[in-house]
Amino acid sequence: MHNGTQNCAYTALQSGDMVMRNFLLLALFFIPATGMAEEQGITGLTAHDIVDNRTTLNLSERMKHRLLSNMREQLVATRTIIGLLAQDNFARASNTTRTKLGKNEELKKIYDSANNEELNKMGMAAMTSAEDLAKTMETNDMKKSLQALRKTMGYCVQCHKKFRQ
Numbered sequence: 001m002h003n004g005t006q007n008c009a010y011t012a013l014q015s016g017d018m019v020m021r022n023f024l025l026l027a028l029f030f031i032p033a034t035g036m037a038e039e040q041g042i043t044g045l046t047a048h049d050i051v052d053n054r055t056t057l058n059l060s061e062r063m064k065h066r067l068l069s070n071m072r073e074q075l076v077a078t079r080t081i082i083g084l085l086a087q088d089n090f091a092r093a094s095n096t097t098r099t100k101l102g103k104n105e106e107l108k109k110i111y112d113s114a115n116n117e118e119l120n121k122m123g124m125a126a127m128t129s130a131e132d133l134a135k136t137m138e139t140n141d142m143k144k145s146l147q148a149l150r151k152t153m154g155y156c157v158q159c160h161k162k163f164r165q
């Protein structure tokens, strides 16, 4: 009798565990799903989409290296600009934007070497957008500056979605 009650309680505990385990399994099932949905929103690729369909620029090894090293500088500059904005330092944010993300002869040459009209257009548009961003920052308007920064960064996203080295 005593034993029976114990067994019963044990079974109840076990099934409680089971419910919890099923719940956790279900939760685990959903975590990657939401992660994937998010990823899809940003890159248009799902975690299972392992084929890179972007247009290759067929750059020479030397040009690849120059492109990527310039790109890494663009990323650093973007981070610097965000930091300066966070300090309300519009003047320096504007200056960094103009000198690092604006018209850039080195990057122009690299884009030219790919002989791809669309890349060239996108690259020029990105630089022009950075010049606009620099001007916007001169107004000391945070909201407008952030909106313009988002717009300029849209070119980073757009170009990376379309092309690979």
Ligand code: HEC
Residues within 6 Å of the ligand: 057, 068, 069, 071, 072, 074, 075, 078, 101, 119, 122, 123, 124, 126, 152, 153, 155, 156, 157, 159, 160, 163, 164, 165
């Ligand atoms: C006109 C095209 C274009 C624009 C605009 C552009 N990029 Fe790129 N970027 C590329 C290409 C092409 C690659 C090589 C991608 C690949 O092969 O996967 C690249 C690669 C990169 C990389 C990887 C570098 C490495 O070492 O692997 C970073 C970081 C990067 N870009 C940052 C930026 C940022 C930040 C911006 C905007 C401020 C930007 N890019 C705008 C074309 C562009």
